[in-house]
Amino acid sequence: MGRRRKKRSHSEVELNLAAMLDMAFQLLCFFILTFKPAPIEGQVSLRLPPPQVAVVVKGGQQAGSDETNKNPVTGVNTLTISVFADPKNGQIASLGVGETQVPGIVALDGKLKEVFADPGNPFDQVIIQVSDACRYDELMKIVEICTKQVLQDGKKLSKLSFVEVPSG
Amino acid sequence: MSGSVSSNVKAEPNLTPILDMVFQLITFFMLVINFKSAEMDLSLKLPVVGSARPVDSKGQKELLVLNIDDVGTLKIYNRPVANIDGYIQQEAQASRLAARLTPEDIEAGEELPTTIVIRADRATPFKMLNRVIKACQDNGFRKFALKAINKEA
Numbered sequence: 385m386g387r388r389r390k391k392r393s394h395s396e397v398e399l400n401l402a403a404m405l406d407m408a409f410q411l412l413c414f415f416i417l418t419f420k421p422a423p424i425e426g427q428v429s430l431r432l433p434p435p436q437v438a439v440v441v442k443g444g445q446q447a448g449s450d451e452t453n454k455n456p457v458t459g460v461n462t463l464t465i466s467v468f469a470d471p472k473n474g475q476i477a478s479l480g481v482g483e484t485q486v487p488g489i490v491a492l493d494g495k496l497k498e499v500f501a502d503p504g505n506p507f508d509q510v511i512i513q514v515s516d517a518c519r520y521d522e523l524m525k526i527v528e529i530c531t532k533q534v535l536q537d538g539k540k541l542s543k544l545s546f547v548e549v550p551s552g
Numbered sequence: 553m554s555g556s557v558s559s560n561v562k563a564e565p566n567l568t569p570i571l572d573m574v575f576q577l578i579t580f581f582m583l584v585i586n587f588k589s590a591e592m593d594l595s596l597k598l599p600v601v602g603s604a605r606p607v608d609s610k611g612q613k614e615l616l617v618l619n620i621d622d623v624g625t626l627k628i629y630n631r632p633v634a635n636i637d638g639y640i641q642q643e644a645q646a647s648r649l650a651a652r653l654t655p656e657d658i659e660a661g662e663e664l665p666t667t668i669v670i671r672a673d674r675a676t677p678f679k680m681l682n683r684v685i686k687a688c689q690d691n692g693f694r695k696f697a698l699k700a701i702n703k704e705a
Contacts, residue, residue, distance in 0.1 A: 516679035
């Protein structure tokens with residue numbers, strides 16, 4: 385028995401690791417060369433239907449038939465925001481909500497909060513009229529403010545449409 | 553004499569630790585590799601939007617990534633696309649066939665399941681951006697994701 389054990393201990397099997405190491409290094413080189421860390425990006429998810437002004441018709445009521453309705457936007461469920469940009473640099477020059485001028489982005493946020501906080505507001509979508517020279521980052525400021533607004537059903541506003549307005 | 557002695561002594565380095573280390577490195581790179589970044593134009597400067605949410609790919613079956621540079625050139629896999637309408641139409645057709653929809657369904661108001669991911673440079677004029685958005689809308693795409701970064705790097 386002792387002899388047999390001695391014989392076994394002498395016959396060691398040695399694997400040749402050099403070939404495996406070569407292959408491993410090749411794989412490593414491939415991964416190092418193709419490695420490009422993806423940037424950390426976020427996104428604003430939207431539903432963008434083609435721009436169409438939608439009018440709510442209550443129980444077959446004809447538009448304009450309600451004489452007690454003094455508000456011209458009552459019955460219309462699309463809110464229009466106008467964004468006019470400086471054609472030279474693409475920065476926002478003036479803003480408007482419906483027919484009302486808004487002095488700046490902070491004021492726009494306040495105005496929209498006021499509109500959407502009204503329990504009787506009929507709006508569930510927004511059309512943004514944007515001048516063609518407006519920069520994308522300026523537009524995204526408006527989109528960000530719009531997507532923060534909460535609708536009557538508790539959901540966040542995500543239904544936006546864009547309309548291009550020629551500048552100048 | 554001395555020569556014969558030295559030929560009997562083999563100096564073999566122990567390769568096991570280096571192999572272990574190399575395999576660990578390979579595992580690391582395999583885990584962090586992202587082939588999807590090939591479709592992104594990393595030279596674009598995305599706008600900064602504080603409320604931009606990290607990408608949630610749950611429920612989004614198909615994505616079509618459109619890169620638009622600061623002069624309005626549409627780039628797919630870093631190649632400029634000259635015929636924007638033609639390309640979008642082609643993608644819409646592929647998406648329609650995958651969703652088993654007919655052109656009549658699209659005209660009737662059905663929407664394509666593909667989400668359009670727009671990666672536009674922050675200096676892109678709206679005119680150029682709207683050209684791409686309009687082409688997508690005309691072909692039945694309704695779901696959009698506008699890419700942005702949370703804060704300036």
